Amino acid sequence: MTRSVGWIVLLVSSYIWAADARNGALVLEQQGCQQCHAVRGQGLEHETPVIARDLGERLAPTYGPHTLASALWNHTPAMWAEFSARGITAPAATESEWRDLFAYFYSLQFFEPPAEVGRGKQVLESKHCTSCHSLSRAATGRGPSVVDWAQMDDPVTLVYQLWNHASSMKNAFARNKIEWKTLTGRDLVDLTAYVQSIQNLVPNRQFSLPGPESGKPLFDANCGLCHRDSLSLAMNLRNKTWMDIGAGIWNHSQKMPAVRMVASDDMRKILAYVWQLQYDGPPGNRVLGQKAFIEKGCIECHRSPFKDGKHITAFSIVAAAWGPARYAHHQMLERGLPWPNLSPADVSNLVAFLNSRDSAR
Ligand code: HEC
Ligand code: HEC
Ligand code: HEC
Numbered sequence: 001m002t003r004s005v006g007w008i009v010l011l012v013s014s015y016i017w018a019a020d021a022r023n024g025a026l027v028l029e030q031q032g033c034q035q036c037h038a039v040r041g042q043g044l045e046h047e048t049p050v051i052a053r054d055l056g057e058r059l060a061p062t063y064g065p066h067t068l069a070s071a072l073w074n075h076t077p078a079m080w081a082e083f084s085a086r087g088i089t090a091p092a093a094t095e096s097e098w099r100d101l102f103a104y105f106y107s108l109q110f111f112e113p114p115a116e117v118g119r120g121k122q123v124l125e126s127k128h129c130t131s132c133h134s135l136s137r138a139a140t141g142r143g144p145s146v147v148d149w150a151q152m153d154d155p156v157t158l159v160y161q162l163w164n165h166a167s168s169m170k171n172a173f174a175r176n177k178i179e180w181k182t183l184t185g186r187d188l189v190d191l192t193a194y195v196q197s198i199q200n201l202v203p204n205r206q207f208s209l210p211g212p213e214s215g216k217p218l219f220d221a222n223c224g225l226c227h228r229d230s231l232s233l234a235m236n237l238r239n240k241t242w243m244d245i246g247a248g249i250w251n252h253s254q255k256m257p258a259v260r261m262v263a264s265d266d267m268r269k270i271l272a273y274v275w276q277l278q279y280d281g282p283p284g285n286r287v288l289g290q291k292a293f294i295e296k297g298c299i300e301c302h303r304s305p306f307k308d309g310k311h312i313t314a315f316s317i318v319a320a321a322w323g324p325a326r327y328a329h330h331q332m333l334e335r336g337l338p339w340p341n342l343s344p345a346d347v348s349n350l351v352a353f354l355n356s357r358d359s360a361r
């Protein structure tokens with residue numbers, strides 16, 4: 001990953017978000033997954049393993065921790081049999097290692113593509129930005145020249161600038177009868193690289209985002225009025241990169257009657273929060289979780305289930321089958337009990353149930 005020239009998002013660890021995709025790549029190696037699975041066509045040696053599917057591919061159309069947890073949990077008996085048959089040591093990663101591993105798989109698909117400076121210039125031209133923003137020092141008189149834009153440190157700066165100038169640009173579009181255009185996440189990445197090049201900035205391909213929980217109050221204040229119920233972003237957004245979300249923000253700024261100004265640091269926090277929301281997927285349902293807990297037989301052993309205060313995530317479920325607690329769960333196999341399959345929704349619901357206070361008693 002570090003080899004890529006795309007933007008690398010450095011994540012500040014926080015209570016919810018402590019995943020590190022780069023560590024995930026190491027975990028993948030240590031756990032020997034590539035003895036049986038290719039990852040983007042790559043095995044351990046030169047040969048591509050063909051025993052099981054490529055882990056670089058998306059497991060399901062919506063790819064989240066709960067889909068990976070469900071797949072890993074459900075394949076436990078078959079994978080375990082494969083390990084014994086081949087005399088291979090089974091993976092035994094911890095909960096946080098599984099979290100990093102997933103972040104790595106996710107990053108293979110949904111992190112920003114490498115920026116293309118030349119394409120950034122084409123975007124400015126094809127999206128009519130150059131009708132008002134000249135690429136040279138000589139301004140068009142309709143808007144500031146691109147060289148004179150505020151220093152473009154990273155793509156989040158662009159998202160912030162687009163949002164906060166949206167109202168005045170809207171007026172300028174109307175005045176000059178220029179058609180407004182939407183942008184994609186990739187457009188924003190390429191645009192930023194191009195602007196950096198003409199601003200003679202040393203390309204900095206790393207940036208950090210704050211802990212997502214810091215964005216919640218800001219999101220609630222600036223966006224939450226609209227984005228709830230049927231417009232809930234946790235329900236509607238899937239498989240997005242940071243800049244897909246940035247583009248989503250720009251793409252509705254021109255339809256809004258009024259755009260509330262957001263401070264630069266606050267936009268960073270909001271973006272971190274929204275991205276995390278869609279990464280985690282929709283929250284589960286406690287009541288359905290309790291039902292699954294009973295029907296899937298967890299209740300056979302977990303009458304008063306979890307240590308006080310332990311926060312359960314989809315990765316706790318993975319670790320129950322593939323981490324330190326696996327011996328307990330594999331007793332089900334040893335006793336010849338049918339292994340209870342868990343759908344992705346079951347995983348989310350169980351997590352919601354196990355974190356609810358009632359279950360802690
Ligand atoms: C000994 C060979 C072997 C190793 C090593 C191995 N797996 Fe598997 N894996 C399999 C087999 C075989 C299947 C298919 C099982 C089935 O058909 O139910 C599978 C299935 C899976 C699936 C489900 C895929 C789907 O189609 O839904 C996931 C996810 C997975 N493995 C992840 C991993 C990860 C992550 C590692 C390393 C920590 C790993 N595997 C290591 C053999 C292996
Ligand atoms: C109709 C004219 C017009 C078009 C077309 C236009 N803009 Fe603007 N833009 C403006 C004006 C006017 C401002 C200054 C607004 C202000 O001062 O609040 C501005 C400001 C900006 C800024 C902030 C610049 C700074 O000072 O740092 C950015 C970034 C920007 N525009 C990007 C774009 C992009 C990207 C496009 C194409 C998708 C675009 N603009 C299309 C008129 C336009
Ligand atoms: C006035 C109501 C309103 C406010 C305020 C608002 N949005 Fe939206 N947003 C919408 C609507 C409606 C849509 C979907 C329709 C559209 O794209 O225009 C949307 C779409 C989006 C999308 C794209 C969703 C997709 O499916 O791709 C993102 C991302 C987004 N909003 C983020 C934000 C953020 C972040 C804020 C706060 C800074 C915000 N919105 C404030 C109404 C709002």
Ligand code: HEC
Binds near residue numbers: 293
């Ligand atoms: C055969 C008995 C048994 C069954 C059935 C069982 N568990 Fe467990 N589970 C245990 C034991 C014992 C532990 C503690 C193991 C340890 O800490 O090493 C545990 C630990 C866990 C943990 C880890 C908790 C932590 O504090 O890290 C999770 C998560 C979990 N189980 C989920 C489930 C779910 C979900 C089901 C139902 C699908 C289930 N278990 C069914 C015996 C069982």
